[in-house]
Structures are given as structure tokens and as C-alpha cells.
Amino acid sequence: MADEIKPAAQQQVQIPVDVSNRETVYANFVQAHLNADEVYLELGQFSQVVTPTGPDPIVLSHRVIMNFVTAKRLADLLRRAVSQHEQMFGVVEVDPNRRLRVQQPPV
Template identity: 45%
Template structure:
């Protein structure tokens, strides 16, 4: 790569001389209009050019009748940004698991069954 700027999330690398390692440069970020939303459900779809990720809240408790999941946020990325996001998320999850233990995504494996007492 010749002289150019590559940006990736919260920092970028200036590749002026390929023989010298890239030094991280801070990227100015304006968070004054950021919206924070909780989601426990996501749906991933896409087109040949873009990846579409919808987020929402699943209020359903395991074993109950299914409620409609209301989608509240949509992120549309190109696949280059999506790949960088996937790598960043994988690193964040790996760090979390290293500190706190493996995350089990199968709800049935996370349930702790309590022994039932004698019936009267």
C-alpha cells in the first residue's frame, strides 16, 4: 500500500513508509448525538453490496407463546466495514471470556435445574 489512510472504528493507521510499522493515530469522534439502545435480538440480512443488521427487544420468556419482536434499530454496512466489525466483536468477546469465563449461548445449557422437594 502506498501513502494512504485506512480508518477502522476508533483509530486509523497512516502507511507512509511500508518498512516502518504503522503507528496508531487517534480519530476525532463526536458522541454528542449518540443514541444508546438495548437489544437482545438481531437479524442479519443483506444484498450483494451491503449487510443489514436489525436490532430489537425479545420480551419472550423461554417456553411462553411467541410475542412479536419489535425492531428498533437498523445498521447498514458495506462488507468491508462488516468484516472489521466482526473482527472487533470477536476480540471483545475473547477478552470478556478470558476475564470471566466462556459465554454459553444455548439457553438450555445455562439453566440450573433445582431439585424438586417431596410433594405433599
């Protein structure tokens, strides 16, 4: 009779996180590029200033490259964070035309 194989008990491992070299950046613009293995996020700032010669350029300052497992975890985290924010403060409107409309208070 063969020995029964039982899965090993799962152990919880705590991995230290080093934040000593962390940078903080502000981004109000993102582009995503994909290939079969990775997601590339280009982050930057758009001043939204329009001059007579045209709009100021968008300045891309950071690129984040991640695998699809990490991308899915990030998407889930962001979805939950936005949902929680909307529950507290109302819907976040992504359409700039709708965002700029002045909301009339209910009568």
C-alpha cells in the same frame, strides 16, 4: 532511464469523532440480511415473556446498514471483545438450554 517511483510516506491523519447525537439502545436480538454490497443488521428486544396467548413479539427498533469492510472490522472487534470477556469470566454459552442449566460446583 525512467524515474523510480517511490510510495509516498504514510501520514497519520486524526479524524475527529462527533458523539453529540449518539443514541444508546439495548438489544438482545439481532437478524442479519445480506446482499452483494451490504450487510443489514436488525436490532431489537425480546422480552422472553410467554403468556397464555403465546410469546410477546420481538420488537425490532434499529437497522444498521454497512459495507462488508466495516462488517469485517466489526466482526473482528466483537470476536476480540468476547474472547477477552471469556478469559475473565468464563465461556459465554449461546445455547439457551445449556445456559439455563445450573452448573454443579467441582467437588
